Amino acid sequence: MNLITLHEFKGGIHPPENKEQSTSLPISTMKLPEKLVLPIAQHIGAQSKPVVNVGDSVLKGEIIAQAQGFVSANLHAPSSGTITAIEDRVIAHPSGMSDICIEITLDGKDTWTEIQGIDNYLEADASELIAKIQASGITGLGGAGFPTHVKASVDESKIDTLIINAAECEPYITADDMLMREHANAVIKGIEIIERIVKPKHCLIGVEDNKPQAIAALNEALKNFTDNTFNIQVVAIPTKYPSGGEKQLIEILSGKEVPAGGLPSDIGILCQNVGTCFAIYKAISKGEPLISRITTVTGEACRQPQNFEVLLGTPVKDLLSATHTQLEQVNRLIMGGPMMGFTLEDTNTPVVKSTNCIIASSKQELPDPAMEQACIRCGMCTEACPAQLLPQQLYWFSKSSNLEQATAHNIADCIECGACAYVCPSNIPLVQYYRHTKGEIKQANADKLKSDRAKERFEARLARQEREAAEKEAKRKARAEAAAKKQAEKKATEAIAPATSADAPAADLELLQKKLDAAQSAVKKAKEKIAAAEEAGDSDKVALLKGALAKSQEKMKEAAKAIAEAKKAAKAAPATTGAAAVEMTPERMQNKVDLAESRLATAKKRLEEAQANNSEQVDALNTAVEKQQARVAEAKQALAEFLKQESAAPSVDLDALKQKVLAAQTRVDKAQERLDMAKQQELDTVSALQTGLEKQQSKLKEAQDALAEASK
Amino acid sequence: MKLLTLSSPHTTRSFSTADVMRLVILALIPGIIALTYFFGPGHLIQIFIAATTAIVAEAGILKLRKRPIGFYLKDYSALLTAILLAISLPPYAPYWVTIVASGFAIIVAKHLYGGLGQNPFNPAMIGFALVLVSFPVPMTTSWSAPSELLENGISLSEALTVIFSSRESIDAFTMATPLDEYKHLVAISTADEILANPLFKGTEQSQILLGWEWVSAGFLLGGLFLLWKKIFTWHIPVSLLVSLILCSSIFGWDSDTNVPLTLHILGGATMLGAFFIATDPVTASTTHLGKLIYGAGIGILIYVIRTWGSYPDAVAFAVLLMNFAAPFIDQYTQPRTYGHKKAVRGLAKKD
Ligand code: SF4
């Protein structure tokens, strides 16, 4: 009687069970093989690393390959002997591929290394138990081979239900069935250990109802556990493939679905295979690492189908001969069940941790596949699919390599159970299509990732190039700008130059003036000479002198003209830049006024001279004088204006003025003191001091006035 | 020892497409017996003509398409199409009508679309619709009166003569189906007047079906057998019948102005359509919800076309119209995949 309500998973099929054949005989042990071949990758996760060398001798249970990282598993020598090879051998894999294997040539003594279980393990710490499981190299024995310690290392508060998968829904396989029948106690003890680790509220052992003996044995064993603290319950579930699929079993027992892309622990469930429980028990209580497992050997070609406790690494051919298999009858040699197992090409393939069954089938038993026919969209596959997919749609998408639609139709959720292909009346190898498509999708994703990366790289490069180009351009521009600026500056300075030479023309003017003076005196002299020569009647000389005079006059004219021009320039310049270029101070302004006045004076003097000489330059000099007068006026006005501004602005700050007042006050006080002293002593310095005092007092007054003025 | 390397699963149910087709053909037998009992040997002759045409056409096309003829003929799909077509046709339609329908069904409706599994429309119904539209006269005047109403029934030779050579004697024993007759008469007369009509001569209201109830029962029986054999699921027949019953009882409850419910359900090709034609897997919806919608659509269309259309029966057109919608319906009725919160709707968007 089940105490819990069962839920039915959708779909599923009822293939012929073919289990009776291998349950008539008890589990047997085989005689030791000559050699064992142990692939270093028997689990999901990182390959383990061999820690032995060829020639080393090993004892049974000694570690021969070490786990690499957390998701990995140790590998132990299943029997004593010598390492004779570490090389590539054919391994149990759907593609018949090879991988690194450790070959042990057995010495036949089967000598154990020292092993040590955990005493009182029910009191032990979860971490200690997990460590022991990890050290023992235990992986899920149901098929996938996931390292058990990883699965067990869940947050214990998360796990509500522990589910023990003992459904064994695949036809032919009876390994779990026989294990439960014969080792029910050990199985329950193993479950207890897991319970100590994850502390669930209750534990359900799901067994298909086609195994009444196993169910009875478990229930019988449970009776011995009076302190059934974790509420272990054996649940008979209806026989329907694939009820032993982890997701399906969870659905049956809890009614919950493992979320897509999630883990059972997300819904508070931990699932362990019943065989794993047995292995855990052996490891924890006795310290035996995982070196053997129970494997069903069956199929029509087997004369004596039965279950064996097989050492890992035993070649399949040894199993076949142990069951007296008619090798010539074997048409398909399958490792695993007929629904999800894979065919072996080589009978030397060794048994690994996940090998639950070997089927040596005859041609009549599992006939060669019939020719594939057209899909008639009968929908039988849809009815059978436990994942509630639309297998025929996935088939169309697979056939047309429409990866996008296949993905959208959740091909990733296909558990490859084969139910759809089993029922398909058109003999379409649907699962094969899906595997192929899944592979393509994986490849496409990998390619996409790669191309995305490449694209990223390409884009990064483009961006870099663009950036570099931009930088170059910016630099170029900056240079061009700088050049342009320089050019502009140059122009500006050129423009300013005449302005800054506003005083320079003054120097030039002087030079010109000198020239003019020289020319004038030369003219004067020449005229005197001419007069003298005329008086002397030296006509030749007169002509010559007149020529010289003309020349001198010419020179004089030039000089006068130059002066006029220079002055003009000098006048224009200060108007534009003079004020800006030179900081204006009253002194400078004063200088300018002085300069202008002196120049005016000179100009006037010249004019007078010229007038006196009745010279031709009178007019020019006249203008020059006027100009100079204007300039003097200008300069004076500028100065006046400046001073006015200066006084108008609070150019002297109040503090300074106050200081001055204070200082003046102190001086007045001191002067007063001295005067008083002098008066007392009746010194003759009294009058001088009196004048000094008055001076100081007037200064103080001035300062006070200024302050008053400023602070107004 | 040579070992096979194959992908899983390694075992499959020994139940082939041919088995499916054979079972369906088997399930048609009760209905065919009833048809023959009530309407004479006409359908048997039509089945023979249609089947021969279909097989010849199929073989010819397969040869043209360079496919293994024997392999494909053995899937019985052409034979099934032919039989479905033949029992839909009026039993005493001239032979060439059947040949045209059957040939068209196989060559155009099936193979030009890519062969079995690729055809979007039900080939038998395409063939039927073609001849119904093309040759309305023989199609509407070739149903025999139920043998109950005939003095001596119809002999094989009479049937052969009518089908293959002279159609002179045909008026002696043919008439429209009660469904068709009622439909035309109800426009001008009341239920009682209709029952006084020669077709229903002397029958009570309860006997209005004139033997069609047995034909329908035969097809129902076959359909239930297939359901039990899990050849198809219950969704399509049930939703089809339910929707037709609902339409008929809501809109046509008055037998003075409308064809009564009994005639809708039992008086025509409804049962044949519900269990054998609408369920044709190739052209139907495949998801559970989709099948419900698809079946309901056919039921509603049958009622609409029968009531407002001018054709004697509506199953073919209703089915063909829904064939159109089936792929679309499928896309929007996908089941929720295990572990997913929501079902996928429609095709993935192209981005
Ligand atoms: S079972 Fe096969 S034939 Fe039927 S729909 Fe699925 S794939 Fe097509």
Ligand code: SF4
């Ligand atoms: S193999 Fe995939 S698609 Fe087919 S029934 Fe199993 S889960 Fe569904």
